[in-house]
Structures are given as C-alpha cells and as structure tokens.
Amino acid sequence: MQMRKLGPHGPQVSALGLGCMGMSEFYGPHEDAQSLATLARALELGVTFFDTADAYGPHTNEELIGRALRGQRARAFIATKFGFVRDPAHPQPRVIDARPQRVREACEASLRRLNIETIDLYYLHRVDPEVPVEETVGAMAQLVSAGKVRHLGLSEVAPRTLERAQRVHAITALQSEYSLWTRDPEDGVLETCERLGVGFVPYSPLGRGFLTGAIRSPEDFAPDDYRRENPRFQGANFARNLELVELVRSLAQQKGCTPAQLALAWVLSRGAHVVPIPGTRRVRNLEENLGALEVQLDGADLARIEAVLPAGRAAGARYAENMLRLVRG
16 A cells, blocks of 8 residues: 655555545445445555544444444544534534534544544544634644544635644644545645645545546436535536546546546645545445556646646536535635
C-alpha cells in the first residue's frame, strides 16, 4: 500500500482512505454484512484510514466501524466528526452545535460507539455560526491534552477560518468535497493547507458515484437516496453532467483504466498532502478504487483532462441551498 502524510509533519496513512458514510445512510439500502466484508477487505489490502462521523446513521456508522475494527485497532487510523446534532427519531433536521460543552460530550459518545480509547483524527464537521471557531478548537485541544484525541481536523472551512483555528492548535487535516466536478478548494483552500502544513482530505472524489459511469438515469437511485434531492442529479443538470461522464470514460479508455480510477488518480495528483477518501460498501468497488494508485498521470494527461473538464464545468450546485449555507464557514 502506498502511504502519504497528512501534511509534512502529520501522521502517515494509506494514500487512499475509505469513506464509510454510505454504509449506514444517504445512498439507498445497505446491509451491515456487506459493509463489514468491505471493511475487512480494506484492512487486508492495507487501507489504514477510515472516515466516519457521529451524524451518519445517526450514530450507527460509528458503531459499525467499532465492530469492524475490533481487534484490529493497531492497523486502523480512525477519523470521526462532531458538530451536527441529529435525533434518531427525527433525523432530517440538522442543527450544528459546537459549543465547548458539546465538544466534550460528543467526543465521549463517539469513543463509546467506536469502542476505542483514543480517536486518531477528530474533525469539526461544520463551523457553528454562533460559536467562534477559536472556542471550539480550544475545547478540542483539551481533548488532545486529555489523551482522548490525537489530531484535530476541520471540514468545509474557508482559508481564513483554517488560519484562525491554526493559531489555537495545530490542525492536521482539512476535509472538503473535491473532485473533477467539484473544484471549489482550488480557490485558496488547497494552497492554504500546503502553506500551513495541513493535510487535505477530499470526500466524494468520485462525484458521489457519478464519475464512475455506473449511474445512467435518476431512476437508478433508491427512493430514499439523498442524490434525488441534489441539484446536480436533477433534470437538465443530470443530462449535462452525463456528458461529462462520457468525457471521463473516453479519457480513461485512452489511459487503459476505469473512469473511477482516472478520477481518483487526478485527485491524487493534486499534491502529496492530498489523501482522498472514496466511499463504497462493495468489495469490488473498493478494489477498483485502489487500482487508481497504479495510474500515473503525466503532464500531457493532466492537460488533456483540464482541456475537457475545466473548473466550473459541472451543472448545478453541489448541495441544496439549506446545506450550501453550512459550507465554507
């Protein structure tokens, strides 16, 4: 397994991690047995970086990861997040609470569900507009001092917020959506991470599965699939974005790899501090994704990709309006 560091002085993890959200929610029906088999295979193949959050399920995804990694703790670098507060009985409304008191309570709850003594990387899932980021990160720093957390991270924040947080405590990683069709972090986030020595962790590097070429119609989604409500998967946007998938497919064919592998190889090419976390609950997809580590893109390849898929080419916003308000805080 190829390894990368989350920043020049950060921890070493597998060059591709595994996003686990879809194993519990948002992307249609799921089976724990299938997910557990995928997690076991990931360990066999050398994946060390596993990403979850207390909001996924809610709560059940952390419990699933805890089951999967029982007895394998030394082989796993576990990242989880807090910030969203969701009631299992009414999971749809999302409230952000990043008060210092909530930080401590959320951490203790995650430790119990994961059945571990220390969280390797603890993210603030979204900035709380009512709480200065310095106060939240200060409370997170106390968790490091107490031995409950090893490293701190932020998710979906602007460069200025990262710099403010970094003055309180070292930030090991910043997680944001980034892929061939979501290029937002190129507006300063990637550069700021590199300058500050912060690892960058792209989630949804396959465009929520769209860039794999496996999705051909909105009807491919289960009735409860989150993507039905996402602007990029609706109406004329879907048709326009399907054209992008065909471009990716053509480029991948020229390179002798799959569309997913090309899309992941492109994200990996963005810098040595970049560690994508493609999500899947299927072994075959996991194995295909890891094949991206063998795909080498030279300058000519990258130029061809940029020529047909420049920033801003995707049709539609990456989130519905209510969720867009919560990013880049």
